[in-house]
Amino acid sequence: MIGWPALNWFVLGFALFLSFGSTALAGDWADAAVARKTEGALGLPKLDHPSDNPPSAEKIRLGRKLFFDRRLSLNRTMSCGMCHIPEQGFGNYELQRAVGLEGRSLRRNAPSLVNVGYYKTLFVDGRETALETQFVSPLIAKNEMANPSIGYVVELVKSLPDYEKKFEAAFGGPATLQRIGQALAGYQRSLIAANSPFDQWKYGGDETALNESAKRGFALFSGKAGCSQCHLVGKEDAVFTDQSFHDTGYGWMREQERQNPPTTQPVEVSPGVVFHMSRKQIDDVSGPALPDLGRYEVTQDPADSWKFRTPSLRNIELTRPYMHDGGFARLKDVLAFYNGGGAPHDRQSQLLRPLGLEKSELADLEAFLKSLTSPDFSKLAEEARVEAPDNW
Amino acid sequence: MKFRSLKSVIIGATMLAAPSVAYADETCQSPYMPKITGEEEFVYVWTLGKEGIGDESDKLVTVDVRKDSDTYGKVIGSISVGGRNEAHHAGFTADRRYLWAGGLDTNKIFIFDVHSDPGKPTLAKTIDTFVKDTGGAVGPHTFYGLPGRMMISALSNDKDHGGRTALVEYSNEGEYIATHWMPTAEDPRGAKIASDVVDGYGYDVRALIRKNVMLSSSFTGWSNYMMDFGQMLEDAEAMKRFGQTVVQWDLHSRKPKKVMHVPGAPLEIRFAWGPENNYAFTTAALTSKLWLIHADDNNEWHAKEVADIGDPASIPLPVDISISADDTRLWINTFMDGKTRLFDISDPHAPKQIYEKVIADQVNMVSQSWDGERVYFTSSLLAQWDKKGESDDQYLKAYDWDGKDLKLQFELDFYEEGLGRAHIMRFGSGELYGS
Numbered sequence: 019m020i021g022w023p024a025l026n027w028f029v030l031g032f033a034l035f036l037s038f039g040s041t042a043l044a045g046d047w048a049d050a051a052v053a054r055k056t057e058g059a060l061g062l063p064k065l066d067h068p069s070d071n072p073p074s075a076e077k078i079r080l081g082r083k084l085f086f087d088r089r090l091s092l093n094r095t096m097s098c099g100m101c102h103i104p105e106q107g108f109g110n111y112e113l114q115r116a117v118g119l120e121g122r123s124l125r126r127n128a129p130s131l132v133n134v135g136y137y138k139t140l141f142v143d144g145r146e147t148a149l150e151t152q153f154v155s156p157l158i159a160k161n162e163m164a165n166p167s168i169g170y171v172v173e174l175v176k177s178l179p180d181y182e183k184k185f186e187a188a189f190g191g192p193a194t195l196q197r198i199g200q201a202l203a204g205y206q207r208s209l210i211a212a213n214s215p216f217d218q219w220k221y222g223g224d225e226t227a228l229n230e231s232a233k234r235g236f237a238l239f240s241g242k243a244g245c246s247q248c249h250l251v252g253k254e255d256a257v258f259t260d261q262s263f264h265d266t267g268y269g270w271m272r273e274q275e276r277q278n279p280p281t282t283q284p285v286e287v288s289p290g291v292v293f294h295m296s297r298k299q300i301d302d303v304s305g306p307a308l309p310d311l312g313r314y315e316v317t318q319d320p321a322d323s324w325k326f327r328t329p330s331l332r333n334i335e336l337t338r339p340y341m342h343d344g345g346f347a348r349l350k351d352v353l354a355f356y357n358g359g360g361a362p363h364d365r366q367s368q369l370l371r372p373l374g375l376e377k378s379e380l381a382d383l384e385a386f387l388k389s390l391t392s393p394d395f396s397k398l399a400e401e402a403r404v405e406a407p408d409n410w
Numbered sequence: 411m412k413f414r415s416l417k418s419v420i421i422g423a424t425m426l427a428a429p430s431v432a433y434a435d436e437t438c439q440s441p442y443m444p445k446i447t448g449e450e451e452f453v454y455v456w457t458l459g460k461e462g463i464g465d466e467s468d469k470l471v472t473v474d475v476r477k478d479s480d481t482y483g484k485v486i487g488s489i490s491v492g493g494r495n496e497a498h499h500a501g502f503t504a505d506r507r508y509l510w511a512g513g514l515d516t517n518k519i520f521i522f523d524v525h526s527d528p529g530k531p532t533l534a535k536t537i538d539t540f541v542k543d544t545g546g547a548v549g550p551h552t553f554y555g556l557p558g559r560m561m562i563s564a565l566s567n568d569k570d571h572g573g574r575t576a577l578v579e580y581s582n583e584g585e586y587i588a589t590h591w592m593p594t595a596e597d598p599r600g601a602k603i604a605s606d607v608v609d610g611y612g613y614d615v616r617a618l619i620r621k622n623v624m625l626s627s628s629f630t631g632w633s634n635y636m637m638d639f640g641q642m643l644e645d646a647e648a649m650k651r652f653g654q655t656v657v658q659w660d661l662h663s664r665k666p667k668k669v670m671h672v673p674g675a676p677l678e679i680r681f682a683w684g685p686e687n688n689y690a691f692t693t694a695a696l697t698s699k700l701w702l703i704h705a706d707d708n709n710e711w712h713a714k715e716v717a718d719i720g721d722p723a724s725i726p727l728p729v730d731i732s733i734s735a736d737d738t739r740l741w742i743n744t745f746m747d748g749k750t751r752l753f754d755i756s757d758p759h760a761p762k763q764i765y766e767k768v769i770a771d772q773v774n775m776v777s778q779s780w781d782g783e784r785v786y787f788t789s790s791l792l793a794q795w796d797k798k799g800e801s802d803d804q805y806l807k808a809y810d811w812d813g814k815d816l817k818l819q820f821e822l823d824f825y826e827e828g829l830g831r832a833h834i835m836r837f838g839s840g841e842l843y844g845s
Contacts (some may be wrong), residue, residue: 093493093516095515095548095632100570100571103569103570105569110633112570112572112648112650113633113637114648115641117633117636121636121794123638123641283643283644285725287649287674287696287722288652288654288674288694291674291697293722293723299746300640303640304639304641305798406546407568409541410542
C-alpha cells in the first residue's frame with residue numbers, strides 16, 4: 019500500500035496538473051460514468067436511481083456543465099464546483115468552513131460529494147431527502163450563490179444559448195426546475211469511488227491488498243473501538259454510515275468554545291513563524307460566530323441538539339478537514355477525540371466512551387482509514403475538468 | 411515594439427531626468443505616464459459599496475483638493491457602477507486619459523474617462539468578460555499602464571479560488587491581448603527558482619524600464635481575500651495559502667526569469683526613481699518585514715529583508731506604501747494599529763523608522779504628492795477584512811507634511827457621506843490635458 023504522503027501528493031499533483039494543464043480523456047467519459055452508476059464498484063452496493071430519473075450520459079454531461087457554471091450565481095462568481103473542488107475531493111481542504119457569495123461565511127465545511135448518491139438524507143443535518151431537490155438550497159442561500167429566486171435561475175438557464183441543445187438531448191425539451199435538478203443529481207450520483215485496498219481485501223479476496231497494520235486497524239474499527247456501530251460495514255459491501263444522527267459531543271464542545279473562546283490565538287504567518295494574537299485583535303476583524311445545533315434545526319426537537327449525520331469514511335484521507343465544521347485538520351486529531359470518548363455532556367450518545375487505545379492501536383486505525391482511498395478518485399477530477407468552467 | 415511609443419519613452423525619460431522640478435503628482439505611478447506639473451486638483455477614490463450605506467454600490471468618488479476652491483475637501487462627484495464588486499485598485503492608462511478600476515470579486519473592470527472633464531469622470535466602458543478572456547484568471551488587481559496597453563495582475567483562478575493566477579494584458583481600448591500564468595513548480599516557464607519556493611501567486615506588478623525588469627509579488631486567492639478576516643486568522647489551513655515569492659520578469663518578452671523567496675505575503679512593490687537606484691521595496695504583510703529587491707553589480711536580482719515594521723509579533727499588518735520622489739523616504743501604513751510610519755531609506759540596505767502617527771482605528775492606502783508635501787490616507791483594506799463595529803472608520807484624510815509632522819487639512823467620513831469603504835486614491839488635474 020502506498021503511504022499517505024506519497025499517495026496524497028501523487029493525487030494532488032496529478033489533479034493540479036489536470037486543473038491547470040490540458041485534459042484528454044480516452045473514450046466518452048459520460049458513458050463510463052453511466053456504467054459506474056449502473057454496475058457499481060467493488061465494496062459499494064448498486065446505487066438506487068429514482069424511477070423518474072434513470073441515468074444517461076446526456077444527463078451526466080449536462081449535470082457536469084451546470085455543476086461548474088459560475089454564471090448561475092447572483093454575481094457570476096460561484097458555482098457548485100467552487101466549493102466542491104474536484105482536485106480537493108469534491109470538497110475544499112484549503113478552508114475549514116466554506117466561503118460563499120461576497121465572502122459570506124458558512125458555518126460548515128464543504129463536504130466531499132464523492133459517493134454522495136449513497137446518502138439517504140443530505141446536508142449534515144439531513145434536511146434534504148433527494149439530490150433532485152437538494153440543489154435549490156445553495157442556489158438561493160444568501161451566503162452561498164445568492165440567486166434572488168429559483169425561478170430566476172430556471173429562466174437564466176433557459177436564456178443561455180449553450181444549454182438549449184443539451185437539455186433537448188438529455189430530456190427532449192427545454193430547461194425546467196425539475197430537469198435542472200435531475201441533471202445535477204445525475205452527475206453527482208456518478209461520483210463513485212470505491213475499489214480501495216480495503217475493498218480488494220475484504221470483498222475482492224486479495225489478501226495482499228491490505229498491510230498488517232491496516233488489518234489490525236480494521237479489527238479495532240469493528241471491534242474494540244466500536245467505530246462500526248455507526249460507520250457500518252456489511253458482508254457484501256460497506257457505505258460506512260448508518261444514515262443516522264448522533265451527538266458525539268463535538269457540536270456541543272464547539273458551542274462551548276464559541277461562547278468561551280481562547281484569550282489568544284496562534285497564527286502561523288509564514289511557514290514555521292507563529293505569533294499569538296489577542297482575542298481583541300481577532301474580534302476587531304471578526305463577524306459574528308453563529309451557533310450550529312445540527313439536526314435540531316430541522317426537527318426543533320431539543321433531543322436532536324448537536325446531532326449530525328454519520329459521514330461515510332470512504333476516501334477520508336483525501337477529504338480533510340474533518341467534522342461538520344472542519345475543526346480537525348488531521349485524522350490523528352479525529353482519532354484522539356474519539357479515543358477520549360468524544361466530549362461528554364448530558365445528551366451525548368451512549369455509544370461513545372473513552373476507548374483507551376494505545377498509540378500503536380491509533381496508528382493501526384489510521385492505517386485502516388487510509389486503506390479506504392479509491393484508486394479511481396483522480397479519475398473523477400479528470401472527468402470534471404473535461405471542459406473549462408463556464409464564465410461570462 | 412508596438413507598445414513602446416517614442417512619445418511615452420521621452421515622457422518617461424524626462425520625468426526620470428528632472429527630479430528637482432517641483433512636480434506634484436503622486437509618486438507610485440507607472441513611469442510611462444505624464445505627470446501633473448502643478449498641485450493635484452482632484453482625488454479619485456475607488457470606493458466599495460456596503461449594505462446599508464447609501465446606494466450600497468461600488469463607486470468612483472471625486473474629491474476636490476484645490477485649496478482655493480469653494481468645494482475644497484468636499485465630494486464633488488460620485489459614479490455608482492452597480493453591485494459590490496470588491497472594488498480595490500485602479501490605475502491610469504499610460505496616456506492618462508482613462509482610469510481602470512477593478513473588482514476583485516466579480517472580475518469586472520470599469521474604465522472611467524478622466525480627461526474629458528477631470529472634475530467629473532464618466533464611465534466609458536465595462537469589461538465583464540475578464541475570466542473568460544483570460545482562460546480562468548480571477549481578481550484583477552494592479553492596473554499598470556504600459557504604452558498602448560494595460561498590464562493587470564490577477565489574484566486567483568476560476569477552478570478553485572486559490573492563489574494560482576496570472577498577469578494579463580489588455581489594449582487601452584479594452585481588448586484582451588494575453589495571459590501570462592505565474593511560474594509554478596510543475597511549470598516554472600523557464601524561471602530560476604532561487605530558494606526551492608514557488609507558489610504561482612500574484613498581487614502587484616511594477617517595472618524598471620531601463621533594466622527591462624518587471625517584478626510581481628504574491629498575496630492569496632479569492633477564498634482568503636473574500637473571507638471574514640477573523641475567521642481566516644483562526645483557520646490554520648487557510649493561513650497556509652499566502653504568497654511567499656517575488657518574481658522577476660523580462661519586461662519585453664513577459665517571461666519569468668527568477669522566483670525569489672519573500673515569505674509572509676509581499677504586497678505593494680515600489681521601484682526607486684533615481685537613475686542609478688536599481689532596487690524596489692516591498693512589505694511582507696503577515697511577517698511585518700520590509701524587503702529590498704535589488705540588482706547586484708552583475709545585474710542579478712536578489713531579495714533581502716532590511717527592516718522590521720513595528721513589532722512583527724503583534725501583527726501590525728503593513729499594507730500600502732509610498733516612496734518619495736528623491737528615494738529617501740517611504741511611508742508605510744499598518745492596518746491593524748491604524749498607524750502610518752515614515753522610514754528613512756537613504757541607505758536602502760538599512761532603512762530606519764523616523765516618524766509615526768496614528769491615522770485612525772484602521773488605515774490602508776497612502777498616496778503622497780511628488781513634492782512630498784501632501785499625504786492622503788484612506789481606510790478600507792477588503793470588505794471582509796475591515797474592522798467591525800465602531801472601529802470600522804471609513805474615510806479620506808488629507809495631511810500636509812512639513813518634514814517633521816503630518817498636519818490634518820481635511821477629512822471626509824465615507825459612511826456619513828453615504829459612500830461606503832474608501833480604498834485606492836488616484837490624482838487628477840485638468841492641466842494634464844491642455845486647454
